[in-house]
Amino acid sequence: MNKIVKYILIGLLILGALWAAVFFIKSNSKEAITYETMKPFISNIEKKTVATGKVIPEDEIEIKPQISGIISKIFLEEGQKVKSGDLIATIKVVPNEQSLNQARGRVRNAELALNNTKIEYNRNKALFDKGVISSQDFNNLQLQYDQAIQELENARADYQIIRLGSAGGSTSANTNIRATVDGTILEIPVEEGDQVIQSNNFNDGTTIATIADLGKMIFEGMVDEGEVAKLKVGTPLKISLGAVEGVELDAKLRFIAPKGIEETGAVQFKIEGDVDIKDDVFVRAGYSANASLVLERKDDILVLPEALLQFDRKTDKPYVEVATGDQKFERRDIEIGISDGVNVEIVSGLSESDEVKVWNKTEPIKRGEEDEASGESEE
Numbered sequence: 001m002n003k004i005v006k007y008i009l010i011g012l013l014i015l016g017a018l019w020a021a022v023f024f025i026k027s028n029s030k031e032a033i034t035y036e037t038m039k040p041f042i043s044n045i046e047k048k049t050v051a052t053g054k055v056i057p058e059d060e061i062e063i064k065p066q067i068s069g070i071i072s073k074i075f076l077e078e079g080q081k082v083k084s085g086d087l088i089a090t091i092k093v094v095p096n097e098q099s100l101n102q103a104r105g106r107v108r109n110a111e112l113a114l115n116n117t118k119i120e121y122n123r124n125k126a127l128f129d130k131g132v133i134s135s136q137d138f139n140n141l142q143l144q145y146d147q148a149i150q151e152l153e154n155a156r157a158d159y160q161i162i163r164l165g166s167a168g169g170s171t172s173a174n175t176n177i178r179a180t181v182d183g184t185i186l187e188i189p190v191e192e193g194d195q196v197i198q199s200n201n202f203n204d205g206t207t208i209a210t211i212a213d214l215g216k217m218i219f220e221g222m223v224d225e226g227e228v229a230k231l232k233v234g235t236p237l238k239i240s241l242g243a244v245e246g247v248e249l250d251a252k253l254r255f256i257a258p259k260g261i262e263e264t265g266a267v268q269f270k271i272e273g274d275v276d277i278k279d280d281v282f283v284r285a286g287y288s289a290n291a292s293l294v295l296e297r298k299d300d301i302l303v304l305p306e307a308l309l310q311f312d313r314k315t316d317k318p319y320v321e322v323a324t325g326d327q328k329f330e331r332r333d334i335e336i337g338i339s340d341g342v343n344v345e346i347v348s349g350l351s352e353s354d355e356v357k358v359w360n361k362t363e364p365i366k367r368g369e370e371d372e373a374s375g376e377s378e379e
Contacts, residue, residue, distance in 0.1 A: 051291045053219055061212065077188070089209075110151045121142065177209075238292040332349055335347040
């Protein structure tokens, strides 16, 4: 019985040794990775940034009334093109009762003063004709009489302006709202029956319409503080519109804000650029847009794909592995310059003849391992 147990234990040990040997051989029989190489090459690099913003008219003119009242009629609609002087709307004057009463009282006082002055003038004129009073005294009376006439005319004119909106009874001067520039009506924020307030020293007044020339547009956007120092007025821009696919407009940078604005913890600077509007593209005010700006450009320089770079864990300096023989490589520290995110400039450390290791190549998965992995995922 003891011999049987002994033989069983010996058999188990032999089977375990065989299994371990098979596993070791199988695990070490995987094919070694063959690394490819790539040579540096001569190319151009542009370092770009993208500024987000919108396209807006260069000038937007707000049309405001010169008298308070109620919108009685609107003759045009948003989107229509207008010429300077075109009638947009009319206003019905609703005078203030207190102001109207004061103006009416002023007219009455002027009439009374004129009647009294007229009586005195006629009486002294008869005396002057008879030579009783001097010419100087009569001239003073003549002046008072003329001033009384003028005061009455002024009082009546003020009364007419308060009651009707103009001095001559015609309302074309103040109650007719007309375009002051050529352009397109962007917005009419009022409707017929709305009450409007005149523009004066204490109030901006109610906007009747907003007019702009859609042929003169600018790009307005923001750039990060880390890039604004590299920008210069006159730098060309490429504008892409979110609402118009496949269209790219040329622009030129015309303004860089001297003061930044903090947004979500980062300082942003406003920029503006004159946009060249194409004849076959209709650009609406307020389209969202992206502007591509070239921060730096170098031509005919030695470059390498940025994916081939490695970085030292301690110094964080870049290096590559250069081939010295068949699948033999050595480390070489390099100095790099500008990058466009794909290729990077090689300042020193490499030449065009060097073969750089493609170090991040992954090992191919065998068919059996792939089937086993897919079976485990299905479970």
